[in-house]
Each structure stands twice: as structure tokens, then as C-alpha cells.
Amino acid sequence: MRIFDPHIHMTSRTTDDYERMAAAGVRAVVEPAFWLGQPRTSPASFADYFDSLVGWEPFRAGQFGIRHHATVALNPKEANDPRCRPVLDLLPRYLDKDAVVAVGEIGYDSMTPEEDEAFAAQLALAVAHDLPALVHTPHRDKARGVERSLAVVAESGVAPGRVVLDHLNEVTVGLVRDTGCWLGFSIYPDTKMSPPRMVELLRAYGTEGVLVNSAADWGRSDPLLTRATGEAMLLAGFTDDDVDRVLWRNPVEFYGQSGRLDLTDLEHAAADPPIGTWAGNSILRGGS
């Protein structure tokens, strides 16, 4: 089973996770820029974070034979903090980078006017940079958040086929299904979707235009739930080809729209990862 996790925050995960993911068949990931828990107080913190998403983290993933791309944005929650608003001016320089395959995560957290403004401004950046957009849907008041997100997307002029609405569930999937936007689902250990619930939705709505991710971060989450979903699909009678479509070909098609997805030489990278040591020590710790 080859797996592309289209939404995972590796910054908050350990090398044990990379090792287990590689062993489970994860060959590629996309890491969206997001909220880090601790509020950031200046755009400079974001610049360092974005640099690590396009520099350090792809290098770290590469040590385990996993290809890493990123999406960058001012996340919905911090869009409310006036100290963070100038991040919008930093974005164009990152959206030009080869490792960046979409604008995201954008969208709503509390549905404030500030979030409205940042959401629309960043969809305009997606148009200007010819990139797809990853839209986070709020965890509270979800149905209304999805409806408003769809209205903002429709107004933006971004083609629906270049937008994914993420963190959908049984309540919201029907709102997005016929809009032409991609359907994103985050599989979590005890909130949001579970593998069995995901299988039921795939039965009801089919495999076309569906992205399944672990959205693993610093909260309770599990980077192997993509694999668990693939296994649950097989047990439920889906074919290997169905699983490959959901866990590999769909994310490749979605992010491939950026024209920047580099999946060359992946099998070799996975079979022979360049885990680096020097004189028996990890070279990755700056000498400590």
C-alpha cells in the first residue's frame, strides 16, 4: 500500500513517527502551515516557521525516504491577532517556492470579520500564484462554517476543482459534494472521523475527489490512521485499486495542480533512505 498523507504537521512529530510511517507505506506528505498552540507575536516567527517547512522538515523527512511538500498561509486562528496580520505580506515570497504546493490552511476558526478578510486575501493569492487552496473548516458550528467557506470560495474566482474543504464529516460532506470542490477528511483517534466512519462515507459518496489525511499534530492524533483507513477499506470489500486511488492518486492529482509536486525516484528513496551519521553520531544535532 503506497500512501500520500495530504495533511500532516510533521513539525510536531518525532523521528519515531517518520520511521513508523515509512514502514507503513507512507511515501509522501504535505505539511500545511498552521497554528502552533503558543500564540506567535511577530511575523518574524512565521518567517522562521515557513523556512523550516520548506527547508529543514523536507530534509528530515528525506532521512526516512519520505517526500515532503508544504502549504503556507496565515492560519484562521492567528488571522485574528493584529500582530500577525503582516504575515499576509510575507506570503508571496514563500508561495513562489518549489516546495510549496498550495495556499493553506486558510478558512474559518470563529468566523470573525478579520478571518473573512484574511480568507479572501489568501484565496486571491492562490489565484495570483496559480496554486490550489487548502481550506480548514471550523470545529465549532461546522455546517455554517462550511456554507460560509463555500460562499467565499465561489466569490473568489478560484476554480472549485482547485480547492479542498478539509475536516469534513457526515454532517458537512453533503454540503460540499456537488460543488466541485475536493472533500477532505481527517481521521483522528477519538474525535472527527474514524476509519470505520470513513469507510461508510466512501461507500455512500464514492472515492472520486476524496482526500483522507491523519492531520496529525501536537494533539492526540496518529500518523498511521491513513494506513488504518486503507485496511478498513479492504476489509469492507474495496479493491486495492480503490485504496490506491484514495490514498495515493487523489492527493497526487489535487496537489499536482500546483505543477510543483516532485515524486521522482520515490521507490529508491524509500528502499535506501540516506539516514546520516558521522563517526557514529547523528549529524543532525549541531554537534550536541
Ligand SMILES: [Zn+2]
Ligand atoms: Zn491541520
